[in-house]
Amino acid sequence: MKPNLSVNIGKLKLKNPVMVASGTFGYAEEFSDFMDLKKLGAVVTKTITLNPRQGNSPPRTCETPAGMLNSIGLENPGIEVFIREKLPFLKKLGVPIIMSVASEDGPEEFVALAKRMDKIKEAAAIELNISCPNIGHRSNLPPKLISQDPKATYKVVNSVRKVTQKTLITKLSPSVTSISEIAMAAQAAGSDAIALINTLSGMSIDVEKRKPKLAVVTGGLSGPAIRPIALKMVWEAYNKIKLPIIGMGGIIDISSALEFFIAGASAISIGTANFVNPKISIEIMSGIRKYLARNKISGIEKLIGSLKI
Numbered sequence: 001m002k003p004n005l006s007v008n009i010g011k012l013k014l015k016n017p018v019m020v021a022s023g024t025f026g027y028a029e030e031f032s033d034f035m036d037l038k039k040l041g042a043v044v045t046k047t048i049t050l051n052p053r054q055g056n057s058p059p060r061t062c063e064t065p066a067g068m069l070n071s072i073g074l075e076n077p078g079i080e081v082f083i084r085e086k087l088p089f090l091k092k093l094g095v096p097i098i099m100s101v102a103s104e105d106g107p108e109e110f111v112a113l114a115k116r117m118d119k120i121k122e123a124a125a126i127e128l129n130i131s132c133p134n135i136g137h138r139s140n141l142p143p144k145l146i147s148q149d150p151k152a153t154y155k156v157v158n159s160v161r162k163v164t165q166k167t168l169i170t171k172l173s174p175s176v177t178s179i180s181e182i183a184m185a186a187q188a189a190g191s192d193a194i195a196l197i198n199t200l201s202g203m204s205i206d207v208e209k210r211k212p213k214l215a216v217v218t219g220g221l222s223g224p225a226i227r228p229i230a231l232k233m234v235w236e237a238y239n240k241i242k243l244p245i246i247g248m249g250g251i252i253d254i255s256s257a258l259e260f261f262i263a264g265a266s267a268i269s270i271g272t273a274n275f276v277n278p279k280i281s282i283e284i285m286s287g288i289r290k291y292l293a294r295n296k297i298s299g300i301e302k303l304i305g306s307l308k309i
């Protein structure tokens with residue numbers, strides 16, 4: 001038996017449900033020497049803003065127990081340079097490209113970015129990054145995020161929904177009291193899918209220097225350390241909303257990937273694990289296929305939300 005790995009995310013049809021998480025895979029070209037990129041379910045780009053961003057000052061990454069902190073701060077060349085210099089390679093890939101976008105300046109910039117992306121035939125979907133903990137620090141304190149407020153989430157998603165027919169994915173932050181409240185706001189505003197989770201806000205200190213390990217003090221925690229939180233949020237949202245969920249947070253192997261499908265994710269993204277093994281997403285994808293065959297499950301759709309309680 002050859003299990004069916006295809007899934008639908010809004011209008012987007014994926015041949016398999018394994019994608020790479022925004023910011024951990026560059027614009028894909030960086031990984032082309034290591035793997036056959038065509039095997040991926042989809043590629044999510046590094047988040048793009050309207051204007052170029054240099055990102056935060058270094059140091060902007062450090063290791064933590066079972067994970068890492070990053071405070072990259074959405075370094076990117078801006079949308080026009082992206083279209084000119086990065087998109088031509090992505091267009092040739094033959095894999096759905098999900099364009100991750102963020103605003104430095106409220107809903108209007110999201111709308112401008114979405115209008116621009118809407119004209120790009122090869123943009124299979126738009127992912128709204130309303131959950132980056134690394135831009136807009138307030139006197140060294142972590143920023144307030146759009147996705148920490150259901151009304152602000154609704155406003156951004158709804159404004160973008162009005163200007164594009166493309167599949168819209170809303171990426172949420174785990175740094176909230178109720179993830180389902182925010183997910184429901186995104187659903188009500190017209191999002192086609194939810195991506196869960198972005199990094200958790202955290203910090204680390206060099207005790208000899210008594211200085212933060214990151215120049216901007218706080219950063220986003222990722223990797224296996226956050227997996228139980230991510231999993232719980234996927235499960236919680238799955239029980240409250242009707243939209244497909246793209247699950248991520250600490251997936252490093254086949255077993256951790258399967259946990260997310262069983263909790264309710266329709267697809268998964270691999271992030272930090274790409275830095276350890278650039279081929280990990282392909283290995284996980286074939287491991288999922290073998291698991292389904294071994295357990296006589298005809299397709300991934302049957303596994304989604306199959307948690308027995």
Ligand SMILES: Cc1cc2nc3c(=O)[nH]c(=O)nc-3n(C[C@H](O)[C@H](O)[C@H](O)COP(=O)(O)O)c2cc1C
Pocket residue numbers: 021022023024046047070072074100129132171197198199221222223224226248249250251269270271272273
């Ligand atoms: C170095 C680094 C850069 C990231 N940059 C982005 C980004 O530009 N946009 C975004 O939406 N998420 C970004 N993320 C978050 C990841 O996409 C993902 O949501 C998070 O790391 C959890 O997954 P993981 O534990 O598998 O890494 C970044 C994560 C890391 C580690």
